[in-house]
Amino acid sequence: MGFVLLAVVALALLVAVHRYVWRRFVGDTTATGSRLRRAGTVAAYVLPLLSVGALVSGRSGVPFWLQQVLAWPGYLWLAALLYLTLALLVGEAVRPLLRRLLARRATTAGAGADPARTPETEQTAKAARTPETERAGAAGSDTRTAAPPAPPAPPSSQAAAASASRRLFVARAVGGAAAVAGLGTVGYGTYGVLRGPRVKRVTIPLARLPRSAHGFRIAVVSDIHLGPILGRAHTQRIVDTVNRTQPDLIAVVGDLVDGSVADLGPAAEPLAGLRSRHGAFFVTGNHEYYSGAAQWVDHVRELGMHPLENARVEIDGFDLAGVNDIGGESEGQGPDFGRALGDRDRSRAAVLMAHQPVLIDEAVAHGVDLQLSGHTHGGQLWPGNYIAELSNPTVAGLERYGDTQLYVTRGAGAWGPPVRVGAPSDITVVELASKHA
Structure with missing residues (x-):
């Protein structure tokens, strides 16, 4: 019942927002019956249908080619709708000021x-x-x-005509400015995703790290989100960027894909080219469990990566552990800290790969020195970072929780709209530092 109510509220809000956007961009700026009004009205119906199709097609078993057809316009419209609406709301404050300014100028001109x-x-x-x-x-x-x-003509009709002319001018001026601002923001955010992630570097001291491991570099990659939009070229850009950093170890912390191995296996193939001294390790994210986690774990193993399913390996100077994502709990494959960390030597430093930052409390309880996570995308689309803060202890960057430090990367890809605003994608090179060095 609660889900149905939430769905009804979301649908009503979506209809209201589309109605508002149509009114400001089409209803207030075009003549009744004009071609522009007809085209704008058709778009107001077609674009949200494409967005709904893009959202549901991935989990409804439709052919992958159809998912790709729906994804670009459908997801981009969701981002455009957000920033067009925000720009129009800013324009609401400008609209009355501009009308008064034009009316004052007309009065001044008429007085002389x-x-x-x-x-x-x-x-x-x-x-x-x-x-x-x-x-x-x-x-x-x-x-x-x-x-x-x-x-x-009577003065009253003259005044009415002048007022209507001013309203039309203001509607078109504000609508045009909002379109430039909103679509420009989406265009720049799309360019940032398609360009590929930038390298971010951070040094993190660990109290139990021996001097021999001082300067050990881990390339942290998360939220690649291969799917109907981001494909093989996206993977290759990430692999090339990671390899240029020449890391000692690569940590892929979940949400690699949005789709099945059958559809996205070719897009993931460049991952076989990842290079580091100690190899590349992988843990599941919640999206793997929407896409066939067991098949993807097997596939990344075939590509030369090492899945850590509630498991641990010893690296020079510290333990590297990985836990499954919370999304696996419905399949009996959720995170198991006891298996991953229960019997380890606590005199050694421990670095944990866990997709979601919310697992930090378990990490603290098990004496982890550093948890590496993703999942949040840094909010991806401002002001989404404020929403992400409601359900995540850390949205991006490094924070300390007791004796455990948590680092959250913004991720290397994007989910849904291939757009990032205020949260640029990154691959983080974490350099571990020994306090004994």
């Missing part, structure tokens, strides 16, 4: 004009001066036969 020679009376006089009446006047004919000039 000859009341007997208004634009309306001038137009009426020109209409009365036809070639026939001009010739008749020149020949001295009886002017009493000329048609009398039409009376000027």
